[in-house]
């Protein structure tokens with residue numbers, strides 16, 4: 001697999017990632033050549049696109065999926081692998097924005113993502129190092145602990161959800177060997193090998209009849225007289241299109257483009273730590289910083305640590321050197337340990353940190369999970385397939401989350417937003 005490292009979505013050293021080094025064998029899919037017809041054409045071979053394709057094919061549609069590079073080499077195959085139920089915004093924010101009834105409906109729908117992913121993994125026998133060991137959020141200040149308590153109260157009262165536990169500093173330390181002020185432990189979280197999950201999803205889609213073309217960048221979308229998606233070597237004419245290119249989609253559909261912004265985010269995998277394991281609970285862990293640190297142990301005992309974002313277009317020249325200080329600040333006991341893999345990816349964020357999901361006529365889209373898309377993307381794909389095959393009720397509910405566009409449109413969203421983000425990043429440094 002590592003030899004296939006050139007192409008559309010191979011930037012930020014994905015070819016050197018821990019995931020590519022430990023990927024399950026997967027077939028290559030030929031590029032599109034010539035003009036073909038289908039019921040549905042999907043642009044993007046990450047979890048959103050593959051799930052939409054799988055669920056549409058299971059409902060009897062003829063589906064062609066175009067992937068510009070390799071399947072899974074977008075965010076889906078290079079992320080932290082943290083399976084965190086729910087949305088990036090908490091229960092109180094949802095209640096404030098939508099009122100208790102709609103907030104609960106949205107919460108319940110988003111929560112389905114977890115069961116759906118577990119079911120797909122089981123049904124299709126996907127080997128992806130699944131660990132249902134929970135997700136812990138460590139508080140970097142005592143005000144965060146009060147915040148956790150209020151959130152837990154709202155979860156219980158409005159969402160009827162009690163699968164969270166507030167931990168003292170000492171209890172948190174038993175689970176992860178770094179001094180947090182306290183923590184919230186979400187029992188239903190966990191982690192997995194995201195590239196192997198995505199490759200498994202692709203295998204399931206193909207078994208359901210989906211035709212996948214890799215190295216097939218969609219360069220133009222024609223809407224009239226009917227949907228037609230062009231690559232440089234062919235086209236797919238179809239009744240519907242799903243745009244699932246997330247941070248890499250760029251200008252294919254201007255109406256969706258201005259609502260997401262790509263932000264570079266970086267991860268390292270240490271050498272296997274053996275007895276120096278820093279997460280005895282094996283939970284997935286993140287903290288309360290604005291530029292969040294997130295980490296977990298891999299199946300072979302490495303610490304996979306994500307930390308540090310960069311708002312300028314160019315990636316750091318030395319990704320390992322960029323992430324290491326964040327890791328060593330959290331775990332001084334790992335100072336100097338070997339880093340075997342370092343890579344990055346683009347997180348697509350929205351102004352509200354809630355996903356942008358919906359459709360314009362027969363042009364369907366879902367993206368902008370804002371760093372919480374490992375399981376949500378599979379659900380979004382299913383909702384798109386449901387809508388395309390006649391039941392839009394759940395997609396319509398999800399599309400009420402639609403975030404505001406970035407101020408200044410695509411041209412200015414970068415500079416204006418960067419200023420805001422840098423301010424928050426600076427505030428992190430004062431808190432931690």
Ligand SMILES: Cc1cc2nc3c(=O)[nH]c(=O)nc-3n(C[C@H](O)[C@H](O)[C@H](O)COP(=O)(O)OP(=O)(O)OC[C@H]3O[C@@H](n4cnc5c(N)ncnc54)[C@H](O)[C@@H]3O)c2cc1C
Nearest residue numbers: 044046047048068074075076079080082218245345373374
């Ligand atoms: C470094 C990093 C860490 C993360 N960690 C976590 C985490 O721990 N937990 C969590 O919940 N979320 C995490 N996320 C977010 C999560 O990975 C994403 O939200 C999710 O994978 C998005 O899936 P997707 O299918 O929508 O997009 P992607 O997986 O990016 O797939 C989009 C695909 O579309 C293709 N494409 C784009 N444009 C075109 C085109 N014109 N023609 C053809 N193909 C095209 C791309 O090549 C790509 O393969 C992280 C993201 C990153 C980058």
